[in-house]
Every structure is written in C-alpha cells, then in structure tokens.
Amino acid sequence: MPSYNVQLLTDTAHGMIVNVDATTEGIDHHQLAPALERCEQTLGRLPQQVVADGNYTHHASVEAAANGGVDFYGSWQESWKAGERDAQGRSGAFLASAFPYDAERDCFTCPAGQTLTHQATQNREYGVRIHVYQAPGEACQGCPLRRPCAPPTARPAWVRSITRSEEPAATRAFKAKMATEEAQQIYAQRSRIAEFPHAWIKERCGLRQFRCRGLVKATLEATWAALSYNLIRWFALPRAATLNPTALASA
Numbered sequence: 001m002p003s004y005n006v007q008l009l010t011d012t013a014h015g016m017i018v019n020v021d022a023t024t025e026g027i028d029h030h031q032l033a034p035a036l037e038r039c040e041q042t043l044g045r046l047p048q049q050v051v052a053d054g055n056y057t058h059h060a061s062v063e064a065a066a067n068g069g070v071d072f073y074g075s076w077q078e079s080w081k082a083g084e085r086d087a088q089g090r091s092g093a094f095l096a097s098a099f100p101y102d103a104e105r106d107c108f109t110c111p112a113g114q115t116l117t118h119q120a121t122q123n124r125e126y127g128v129r130i131h132v133y134q135a136p137g138e139a140c141q142g143c144p145l146r147r148p149c150a151p152p153t154a155r156p157a158w159v160r161s162i163t164r165s166e167e168p169a170a171t172r173a174f175k176a177k178m179a180t181e182e183a184q185q186i187y188a189q190r191s192r193i194a195e196f197p198h199a200w201i202k203e204r205c206g207l208r209q210f211r212c213r214g215l216v217k218a219t220l221e222a223t224w225a226a227l228s229y230n231l232i233r234w235f236a237l238p239r240a241a242t243l244n245p246t247a248l249a250s251a
Contacts, residue, residue, distance in 0.1 A: 004210055004218045008226065009035050012051070012193050016233050018042060020226040022219040028055040032072075033064035046070050051190045059126035059171055066170040073187045076175060088151040096162040107133065108162060110149070114139045116162060127168035134161040200232075201225045 005026060009019040019038045023031065032052055040046050049071040052061070057074030065072035085091045092098065099108040099116070108116040116133040123129055140146060140159040150158055167175075177183050201207050205225045210218045 004215070004222075005031075006198075006222045007031050007035055008194070008197050009039055010193050010197055012049075012189060014233065014237055015193065015196065016230050017197055017226040020219075020222050022215060022222050024215060028053075029058065030060065032056040032061040036064060036068055036070060040068075049073065049186070051187060051194070053190060053194070059128060059168065062170050062174045063126055063168065066173075072174065073178065073183055073190075074174075075187065076178065090148065090151075094145075094149045099162060101164065108164075110135060110145075110160060112139070112143050112145045112149075114143070116160065119161070127170075129166040131164045131166060132161060133164065135159050197226070197229055200229055204232075205229075 004022045004024060005028070007019075007021045007023060007028070008017050010016070011018050019035065019042050021034070021038060025031070032050070036046055036050065046068045047070055050065060051073045054075040054077040057076050061074065062072060086095055093111045099110060101108050106118050110116060114135045116135045118131060119134045120132045121129055122132070137157065137159045140150070141156065143149070146154075149160055178187070205228055207221070207225045210221055212218055212221055
C-alpha cells in the first residue's frame with residue numbers, strides 16, 4: 001500500500017511547481033489548508049485563486065480559503081443524495097426529502113398534514129448545524145398513514161422525526177459560485193495544470209514509488225523531482241517572461 005502522498009502547488013500562468021510536500025495521509029481531504037500555508041511561507045503571500053478537485057473540496061477547505069481571502073474553486077462531492085427508498089424501506093411521499101419545509105415557520109409537514117416542529121440543534125464540525133424536527137407523539141400513534149411512515153420494528157410510542165442540515169455561510173457562498181458558468185470554466189483548467197506535473201514526474205523521472213524511507217527523505221526526493229520538472233519548464237518559457245504566480249492550482 002502507498003505510504004506517502006505527494007502534494008504539488010502549481011502556478012497556472014506558467015505551469016511551474018511553486019511548492020512540494022509529502023504526507024503520510026492516504027487521502028487529500030485535509031491538505032488544502034496546509035498547502036495554502038506553505039504557499040504563503042514560500043512566496044510571502046497567499047494566492048488570489050486556488051483550484052482543487054473534489055478530494056480537497058469540503059467545509060474545512062472552503063473555510064480556510066475564505067479566511068485567507070483566497071478565491072477557491074473546487075468540485076463539491078455530495079456525500080448523500082436522496083434515493084427512491086430510505087434505510088427503513090420508506091418511499092415516495094414518506095421520504096424525509098419529500099416533506100415540505102416552511103422556512104418562515106421553521107417546520108415540516110408530513111403526508112398526513114401534521115406539523116413537525118423544531119426540537120433540537122446539533123453542532124457538527126466546521127460550522128455545520130443539524131436541526132431535528134419531530135411530530136407530536138399522539139398524532140403518530142393514531143395516524144392512518146403510520147404503516148408506510150414508521151419502520152417495521154417501530155414501538156407503539158414511536159414518533160416521526162427528520163433532520164435538516166444548515167451549512168456555514170462560506171459553504172453556501174461557495175456552492176452558489178460554483179453553480180455559475182464562469183466558475184465552471186475556471187475549474188475546467190484544473191486538469192491540465194494540476195495533473196500534468198504529476199504525470200511528467202512519474203513518466204520522465206520514473207518516480208512511481210519512493211526509493212527512500214522516512215518522511216523527510218521522501219519529501220526531499222519529491223523536491224528533486226519537482227526541481228527537475230521546473231528546469232524543463234523554465235527552458236520552455238520565452239526568455240523575456242517574468243514569473244508572477246498569482247493564481248495556483250493544487251493537485
């Protein structure tokens with residue numbers, strides 16, 4: 001199994017690698033904020049924009065970019081989507097996603113016309129809040145629609161409850177931005193900018209696995225490969241070009 005995960009920060013204007021690091025984490029989920037910190041340490045400033053794929057795109061990354069004033073573009077991966085049936089076998093109008101929500105009154109309405117009122121709020125990571133709504137107990141006990149609404153193992157005192165998630169303002173703004181055509185055009189640049197250095201290092205340097213052990217040595221090996229890539233890129237640039245990496249893409 002892979003032991004090290006190489007992180008590259010690439011300049012969009014010239015394709016130069018401006019920062020490289022190796023981690024022992026098998027996924028990229030928590031790597032965007034450290035990449036921004038390394039960028040500031042290396043260049044003395046944060047990038048104006050950063051583009052990253054879905055592995056980097058979540059509440060923590062959006063918040064880190066927003067706090068640093070970085071215009072972040074990424075592919076949000078929804079972890080849950082409404083299906084035709086839920087875990088209890090309910091379908092159609094009895095799915096939680098089918099219950100109409102009244103934002104003004106902050107309540108839901110079930111198929112039997114009963115009101116599910118707000119009961120509690122659970123605070124999750126990165127500013128996400130989960131709101132719990134529940135129907136009156138007596139209404140569910142005698143409801144004619146109890147059978148398709150309740151789980152098969154429901155006790156007599158069972159009442160229907162559903163949840164609504166509330167995302168932080170930064171996440172809502174990010175999703176609204178990524179729904180625009182302009183944002184999608186910017187995000188479309190990610191593949192050619194972020195993936196090419198990885199492919200070049202694997203193919204030209206033969207770095208498909210590290211020859212050294214230890215995080216420091218692995219990072220140095222990745223750094224030498226990145227320097228080799230940058231030299232080739234430098235010779236390919238017009239000699240009068242001036243490097244001014246103001247927009248970065250995280251691989």
